[in-house]
Amino acid sequence: MTTxxxxxxxxxxxKSTVSNVIRGTxxxxxxxxxxxERAIAETGYHPNAIARSLKARSSSTIGIxxxxxxxxxxxxxSVGVERAANALxxxxxxxxxxxxxxxxxxxxxAWIERRVDGVIIGGMSLGASLPKILLDREVPVVLASLGESxxxxxxxxxHDDAGAMEAIVEHLYSLGHRRLAFVSDHLREHAxxxxxxxxxxxxxxxRLVPIAIDDGATAIVAHNxxxxxxxxxxxxxxxxxxxxxxxxxxxxDVPLAxxxxxxxxxxxxxxxEMSRRAVDxxxxxxxxxxxxxxxxxxxxxxxxxxxxxxxxx
Numbered sequence: 001m002t003t004x005x006x007x008x009x010x011x012x013x014x015k016s017t018v019s020n021v022i023r024g025t026x027x028x029x030x031x032x033x034x035x036x037e038r039a040i041a042e043t044g045y046h047p048n049a050i051a052r053s054l055k056a057r058s059s060s061t062i063g064i065x066x067x068x069x070x071x072x073x074x075x076x077x078s079v080g081v082e083r084a085a086n087a088l089x090x091x092x093x094x095x096x097x098x099x100x101x102x103x104x105x106x107x108x109x110a111w112i113e114r115r116v117d118g119v120i121i122g123g124m125s126l127g128a129s130l131p132k133i134l135l136d137r138e139v140p141v142v143l144a145s146l147g148e149s150x151x152x153x154x155x156x157x158x159h160d161d162a163g164a165m166e167a168i169v170e171h172l173y174s175l176g177h178r179r180l181a182f183v184s185d186h187l188r189e190h191a192x193x194x195x196x197x198x199x200x201x202x203x204x205x206x207r208l209v210p211i212a213i214d215d216g217a218t219a220i221v222a223h224n225x226x227x228x229x230x231x232x233x234x235x236x237x238x239x240x241x242x243x244x245x246x247x248x249x250x251x252x253d254v255p256l257a258x259x260x261x262x263x264x265x266x267x268x269x270x271x272x273e274m275s276r277r278a279v280d281x282x283x284x285x286x287x288x289x290x291x292x293x294x295x296x297x298x299x300x301x302x303x304x305x306x307x308x309x310x311x312x313x
Contacts, residue, residue: 002045011039022089041087061091062282063111065130067099067123071226072254073271077122077144080275088283090117099125108133118282118292120144120275126193140285140292144278145269146194155281155292157274159300164267165198166205167302168221168249171265173206175310177219177247181211183231184223195223195251218246218311225250225257225266232262232307243309253303263306274298 008015013032020028021036028036039045064081066074082092093116095107108130111119118140124130134141135153142155172180182199199221200210211217213231222228228250232242242248250257253268277296285292 002043004045006043007036007039007045010043011035037087040089041083045089058117058286059115060089061093061114061116062279063093063095063107063116063119065095065097065104065107065119065121065124067097069094069096071224072256073145073224073252073269074122076254076271077275080272081120081279084276084279085283088279090279090283097124099123101125101128104128104130105133112137112139117286118142120278120282121146135291138291140282140290142278142282142292144274145271153291153293154295155278155285156295157277157281158295158297159269160297161194161300162198162201164251164300164302165195165221166202168267169199169202169206171302171304172219172221172247172249172308175219175247175308177311178208179211179215179217179311180208180219180221181213181215181217182221182223183213183227185227219249219308220246221249223251225252225254225264228264228266228307229256229262232264242307245312247308247311249308257303258305265305265308266303268301268303270298 004015004018008018011018013036017028017032018036021033062081062085064078066078068074069078078094085092093111093114095103097103097107104124111134116139119134120142121130122144123146131141131143131151131154135151140155142157144157145159169180180203182196184196203210213220220231222231228248232248235242235246235248240246248264250264250266251269253266256262257264257266281292281294
């Protein structure tokens, strides 16, 4: 059985340093903390019993909300949270909500009953009461990939969606596109709504307005990569070529986007880094008996591939 000393030797630190990382009761340099967490993961050490003894009301469990597990971005986020949490001795309870308010509320009630140490929300419905329900019961909450709420108790690890949409529209505009459409099946979700608003703002800055796909759009911006790929499929079934007839842009840069048969122009967002930071914030807050109260914006970048080109003459 792996011991605390095994972890300490692998990380090149003392037993007390490993203990401090697990407990979260003393300041540890970021580089040292990362070495210890890596050693915990590599040795398979599970400090669950220690965590429970240090915090009687702790379940050593984190909840995560994802609106669509069939979307590779949310799948990556969910797996990333599980791996990062497991390395710290925490289990993960996942709620797949499909942005349904009733499902979100049921998940909140279940987590409160199970006394989860914190919750990471990867997506939720517009106007969702989920964060407030949890925060009011002193459950630390981190929003991962969304950040509209102004509640100072929240933790937020967000993408610069407005900047991403500006980069997309500028790319298409510079190619000569003036008839642009936005497509999404999830405008009831925060991310879909926000990206659409960013899209409209970028168009307005160029004295353009969004149009419908069937109104002669020469370029289509999708809410996410899976929506973009589905749009390409529909266009080609109608006899249109991408990008000769219509350019298409996605968002997230999921692994399938770089497939040689697709080569999707998209915005790259790092689900793995987002999940690691979200777990770190929620665990540190839980161990400190406080709310997260921290906001962080991760950079995104436009990856230009083969699905965008000049509009047809």
